Amino acid sequence: MTDDASDASTEATNLRLSQAVWETVADDGIEATTVRRVAERAECTTGLLMHHFGTRTAMLAHAREVLYKRTAARADNAEDLGLNPHETLYEVLSGTLTLDTERQQEARVWMGFAAAALPDSDIRKLHVSGNRDWLQRITRLVAACEPAASPYAAQDFAVRLIALTEGLATLSSLDPDTYSADIQRSMLTAEIDSLLGAQHS
Numbered sequence: 001m002t003d004d005a006s007d008a009s010t011e012a013t014n015l016r017l018s019q020a021v022w023e024t025v026a027d028d029g030i031e032a033t034t035v036r037r038v039a040e041r042a043e044c045t046t047g048l049l050m051h052h053f054g055t056r057t058a059m060l061a062h063a064r065e066v067l068y069k070r071t072a073a074r075a076d077n078a079e080d081l082g083l084n085p086h087e088t089l090y091e092v093l094s095g096t097l098t099l100d101t102e103r104q105q106e107a108r109v110w111m112g113f114a115a116a117a118l119p120d121s122d123i124r125k126l127h128v129s130g131n132r133d134w135l136q137r138i139t140r141l142v143a144a145c146e147p148a149a150s151p152y153a154a155q156d157f158a159v160r161l162i163a164l165t166e167g168l169a170t171l172s173s174l175d176p177d178t179y180s181a182d183i184q185r186s187m188l189t190a191e192i193d194s195l196l197g198a199q200h201s
Contacts, residue, residue, distance in 0.1 A: 017042050017052050018066065025063045026105045030112040033060065060116070061126055067109050068130045071095065075137060085144040089161075090192055092141060096165045097184045098172045107169040138162055145196055157195045164191050 020042035024033045035056055039046045053059040078091035098104040117124035138158040143149060149157070165188060172179035 013044075013048075014052070017044070017049060018062065021053075021059055021063050022066050022109070025060070025112055026109050029108075030060065030116040033063075035059070057122060060113075060123065063109060064113050064123075064126055064130065067106055067113075068133075070106060071134070079141075085141065086192070086196065089138075089141045089145055090188065093138065093161055093165050093188055093192075094185065096169055097181070097188065098169050098176070099181045099184065103169075104173065104176075107173045110166075111170055111173065135159065135162060142196075160195065161188075161191060164188065 017038075020038050021033070024038045024041055028037065035046050035049055038059065039049045042049065049059070053062060074095040075092045078095060079088055081088070081091065083091060096103070096107075098107050113123060113127050117127040135155070135158055138161060139151075139155045142157045142161070143151070143154040146154065146157075168179055168184045168187060172181075172184060
């Protein structure tokens, strides 16, 4: 086997294992994501899985990292659309709402990690770190909408917007009929207009 073929094979294996971890967490939840169950989904041995990740905690941390990367990539794409600051804020925040199957899956992963973080300090640190990175991004976007706002005010607005979107994502995962995609969009638009409009009243 050539080096290029070997690299391609390794990359394919890494992708298969990563996808298996992600899908197991999303479909079965954190508690049910065992090494054996992931190995079965990946159609590999538990030995290969542990050789790749090392520990179950590292395997779960990988799933959380995948979630960070997916959310960040969607937000980066929204920021690159060339919209005005108000529209950009909406597009980035709406990326965390359960508006399609992909984002519904991501919300389930997020909720699973939030629950697992309560008794597990390592997972909690990882979860909090990612959430604070997200807060920094939204605070920056709020400041772009309202340059006159103080740093404290911008962060306060960001906290309120994140609380709304994360709450909607959670509630819609449990009750999608009541918290439909249209309702989520409408509530986010109204909250952004309310917060930013208050600055000019």
